[in-house]
Amino acid sequence: MIKVQNFSNTPEGTKLKDIPNARLADHKTSVELVADVEEDASYFRALEADNIKLNKPQIEAVRHVDGPALVLAGAGSGKTRVLTTRTGYLISRKNINPKSIMLVTFTKKAADEMKSRMHQLPGLSMHMINQITIGTFHSIFFRLLRSKGYAQQVLSSEKRKQLAIKLILKEKKLQDTYEPETLLALLSSHKTNILSVNDLPASSTVEKEIKEILIRYEQWKEQNHYIDFDDMLMESLQLLRQDNKLLVAMQRRFNYILCDEWQDTNPIQFELIKLIAKPNNNLFVVGDDDQTIYSFNGADRSIILNFENLYPNAKKMTLDINYRSTTSILGLGNEVIKYNQHRHPKTLQSTKSSDLNPLYLRPNTTDEEAEAIIMKIKEDIQSGKRDYRDFVILHRTNSSSRAIFDQLVLQGIPFLSYSKGETFYEQPIVQPIIDYLRLSLEPNNLDAISSILPSCFLNRDKAMYHLEAEQVINPDSNPLKHLRSLRGLKPFQTKQIEERVALIKTLKDIKPIQAIKLIRKFYDNYLETNERKNVTLHKEILLETLSEVEASAQKYDKVVDFITFVDDVIGKNKEMETIRRTPNANAVSLMTIHRSKGLEFPVVFLSGATEGILPHSSALEASDRKDLISEKKGAQKIQAALEEERRLAYVAITRAEQELYISSPAYYRGEKVAISRFITDPFTPEAEQQKDQTKAKGTAEVLVWDCTSPTCKCWMRITTAQEADQEQRECPMCKEEMVQATKNV
Missing domain, CATH: 1.10.10 (Arc Repressor Mutant, subunit A)
Structure with a gap:
């Protein structure tokens, strides 16, 4: 078993190197920076009276009035404060009509928070705040459609x-x-x-x-007569493009536009804002390109990266003072993200010094990782050092949290899971596997039979109606046999039923891990590559989930023991539902990194910091994955995917206020895996970095065809756009497949 003291100051196998702490920021605020003789001093004095004291870059952003502006707001740098106080500044100091201001957020919660904070600002009445257009893209433009008679x-x-x-x-x-x-x-x-x-x-x-x-x-x-969220924006854009009178009216009304989370903007959102902001372009956008982690939802990072090209007269400001994390945690975050090439360079400063450095763990398995994390939490709770609500455990995907979820439930630790609330074993892809095992022990369990029917290529409702009717007339200890008499069965369906009946008989007498491998043969057929299945983006997640079922069963010798364990987890999880419904519950948080964005916790555990999890295997194999959404090719796909994964690691690290623990299981899906490159890169000795840089001098990374045969070393440079659009070609030397890759030449 892993012991708490096995957490170390550096990742296993790395050469000792001090990660530079983030610089301790200057503590000067508007109190010292804005003199009483300045024209707008009264506004800042009024803010200070309400304990709102802005730092130098925040003051600069708030004072910006006309023309486009890009505010790069680093993690924990107070972007919401800047957006609200600038809005107040425009109204109370510059006498801007509140009706002419649009403030766009990405969530209703963020919009509500903006309104709430504005109520505390000097010089703003409730009437003024209500006149400001504050909301999400969808709420703002849906109101526009409703005003023009759209009734869907x-x-x-x-x-x-x-x-x-x-x-x-x-x-x-x-x-x-x-x-x-x-x-x-x-x-x-x-x-x-x-x-x-x-x-x-x-x-x-x-x-x-x-x-x-x-x-x-x-x-x-x-x-x-339905309209969905995407339609709202499409219809609004079409309306504004076709109705010039309406467009001009919108442009005249909204002279000042402020946008939050600009890094998550997609092309249609930008086009709408761009149209309305003309001709004055008083567009004030706030975001952090280092926190773009929603590309899969359409976020286009080029919009924030190219803002100054689109608006050459734009003023760029950087909020680089972090009020959340200590210098040591923020120092690691700075070192991790600097390896990304496509970003606005920025190095965050901290307002909090600490002697506590991030700590690292290299357990053998995800189960050992879970035990170590839970042990550390229990130790801090028992000592009175922490409350449960101080902790968050972050994971890359829901399936990678299985072991931690199990341990939290079994050890009775109150926790809030931000997934659907179901256990790993109740997920739609997992439950049929569990139910095959359950049927080997309870052949007459009708719920379990219903669960496995789709994998027999049978209509569940029709098959269960027949089976239950037959069971009343002719009871059988194995009701599944009744399906043989189901009308209209095709030969392949009859074969499926016979195979399943025979399979279930054998399962209880073998180890659970072996039983699951047999069941997976049917499941993996679904995942086999074929022309249609290549469209899916979820196969890698399914494979990951199925492998995690095997990992969970590995420690049991009998099917009955594994099923007892699963039922125990499900039962205890249901008992904890009351905690989840309690407001501000004193409970550990368990969530994905994506879900954690914008949040902060005193103690963060980043689990699964290994190659294949973070960065995820879908990023490492991005050039091999065909889909109809991404237009990127080959190596370009990999680089974009890896940079997004690195941003995920950065977001995870910068959620921590006081303590950060990073764990990297040595084995994943049955194979030995390396510690995440995002964690080891900062610990690479400078000499090795310099050697790599020297080696790269005079070279350039180019796109090539690379032979997949392990015995052939053939590669050819890609020289035309037509070639770059191809997925593969035949090797002229050995006739094996060649795929796109990159080489330094």
Whole structure:
């Protein structure tokens, strides 16, 4: 078992090197920086009376009035304060009409917080605040559509959308060929890039099928008078482009536009803002390119990176004073993110010094990792040093949190899970595997039978109706056999039933890990590569999840013991529902890194900091993954994916206020894995870095064709755009497949 003292000052295997602490920031605020004789001093004195004391870069941003401005707001640097106090400055000091101000946020929660903070500002009445247009892109532009007579019902339920796609797939006899969520993501991606369903490609059979499905989906929405969130922006853009009178009215009304979380903006959002901001371009945007972690949702980082090119007269300001993390934690964050090439250079300063450095752990497995984390939490709780609410455990994907979730439940530690609230074993992809094992012990468990039916390629409702009716007439200790008499069975379905009945009989007498491997043969058929399945973006997550089931079962010798453990986890998790419903519960937080953005905690555990988890295998293999959403090719895909993963690591690190623990399991999915490059890079000795830099002098990274044969060393430079658009080609030397890669030449 791992002991708490096994946390160390440096990652295992790295040569000792002091990570430079972040610089301790100058503590001067508006109290010292704004003299009483200055024209706007009264505004800052009034802020100070309410304990709002701005630092130098914040003051500069607040005082900006006319023309475009880009405010690079580092993690924990007070961007919300800048947005609200600048709004107050415009109204109370510059006499700007509140009706002419638009403040755009990305969530309703953020919009509500902005309004709440404005109530505390000097010189702003409730009436003034209510006149400001504050809201999300969707709420603001949906109000515009309503004002112009649009009366469609909002389609916000993802389940409803997926059901509609499933019905269309059934209508076209394409059920089980495409995942509804993937098709919807593809459509959403097109719309965020200002493309309609008619712009989808249709050169291959798969592309034609997808286009037909999505055209039919759009028709279904129109027939049923539905509008979704993407449609709100598409319709608004079309309206403004077609109705010049309306556009001019919007431009005249909104003279000052402020946008939060600018790094998460997508092309259609930017186009809308760009149109309305003309001709004065009094556009004030706040964001952090180092925290762009939502590319999968359409965020286009080039919008924040190229802002100064789009607006040559823009003023750029950097909020580089962090009020959240200690100098040692922020120092690590600075060192991690500096390895990204495509970013606005910035080095954050801290206002908090501390002797506590980030600590590192190298457990063998995710289960040992979970034990170590829980042990550390219990130690701090028992000593009275911390409350449960002080801790957050961050993970890259939901499946990588399985072991930690189990330990939290089994050891009775109150925690808030920000997933769906279900255990790992109740997830749709996992539960049928558990139920195959359960049926080997309880063949007449009808709930378990219902769970496995889709994997037999049977309609669940029809099959269960038949089975239950037959069981009443002719009871059998193994009701699954009744499916043999189901009318209309095709030969392959009959074969599936026979194979499953035979399989279930064998499972209880072998080890759970072996049983799961047998069951996975059916599941992995779903994941096998074929032309249609290449569309999906979720296969890697499914593989990861199934491998985690095996890891969980590894420590049990009997199926009955594993099922008892699973039921114990599920049962105790249900008992903890009361805690989750308690406001401000004293509980540990368990969440993905994505979910943690914008939050902060005294103590952060970053779990799974290994190659394959962070960076995720989907990023490491990005050039091999074909999808219809990303337009990037080969090595370009990998670089973009890895930079986003590094930003994820940076976001995780900068959630910590006082203590940071980073753990990197040595084995993942049964294979030995290295500690995440994001964690080891800062510990690379300067001499090695210089050697690498020297080696790179006089060279350039170029795109090439690289032979996949391990015995062939052939590679060829890609010289044309047509070649770069190809996915693969034949090697002229050995006739094996060549794929895109990069080389320094």
